[in-house]
Amino acid sequence: MTAESLDAAVFRDATAADLDAIMALERASFPTDAWSENMMAEELVSPHGRYLVVEQAGELLGYGGVRVVQGSHEGDIQTIAMGAAARGRGLGRALLRALLDAGLDRGAREIFLEVRADNDVAHALYVSEGFVELGRRAHYYQPDDVDAIVMRRHLPPKENV
Template sequence: MSVRIDALRSDDVDRCAELETVLFPGDDPWSADAFRSELASSHNYYVAARDESGTLLGYAGLARLGTGVDPESEVHTIGVDPGARRRGIGGALLTALLHVADRWGGPVFLEVRTDNDAAIALYRGEGFEVVGTRRRYYQPSGADAYTMRRPDRREELRR
C-alpha cells in the first residue's frame, strides 16, 4: 500500500477525533475542536498520512516553542489507525515532523507512555533519549509518561 504524507486539513479533524477514541480510550482523547484549535495556531505544524484513496491513516503534530535565539520543538501527537500499523506510517509521520523541527532549530521534546514500547523504540531510533518521568501524566488512566529529548541537530554537527 502506498502512503503519502501531506498537510492535515480542517476536514480531517472528525476522522482524527474518531481515531483518538480508538487509540487513547482511557486517556481523554482529543476532540475535533482540539484538533481545530491546534490547526489554527500559527506555531503548530500538522501532517497526515493517507492511502491511495485519500483515507486518513494517521496524523502528527509539532509545536514551535522557545524563542528565535533559543528555539525548541515539541511533538504534540502521533496517531496511526490500528489497521494500518507496522507499515512505517508512524516513522514517516515522525520524519516529516523532524524535518520541520530541524529547520526551526533547537532540541525536540515529547511525552510517551512508559508502557508504549513500540513508540519508545521508534523515538530512540531517531535519537531521542529519556530525560525524565511524569508520574500520572495521562488522565484519567493515571499512566506515567517519559519525557524524551532529541538534541538540536546543530549540536551534533559541532561535535
C-alpha cells in the same frame, strides 16, 4: 515494510477538513484521554504548529503535530497516531521523521515529547530515532494513572543550500 507501502501513502498538511477523520482516529488511539475536538481544531490552525496526515487511497491512516513557537529553538511533538491497520508498515516512523523535519524548518534545535510508560512500541520507535529519556512525570496520563516518559532529541543544524 515494503517500499510500495510507503510509496502509496501520501503525507500532507492537515486542514480543518480533516478534523472529523483525525478525531475518529484520536478517539480510537487514545480512548481514555483523547483530545477534545475544540482543542484539536485549534491546534490545526495554530501558527505555532504544523500538523501532517498520512493518507492512502483517500483514507486517513495517521496524523501528528509538532509545535515550535517562532523564535524558539525548542519544539514538542504534540501528538502522533497511526490507525491499527497501518501499524508495522514504517508509516509512523516516516511521519515522525517528517515532523522532525518540520520542527527543524521552524528553527528547532531540539524536540521534546512525552510517551506513555506502558507504550513499549512507541517508546522503542523514539529511542531508535535518537530520543533519550530525560525523566518521568508520575501519574501524567489520567484517568489511567500512567507515567509519562519525557524524551528529547537534538536536531542537527539545517544546512545552507
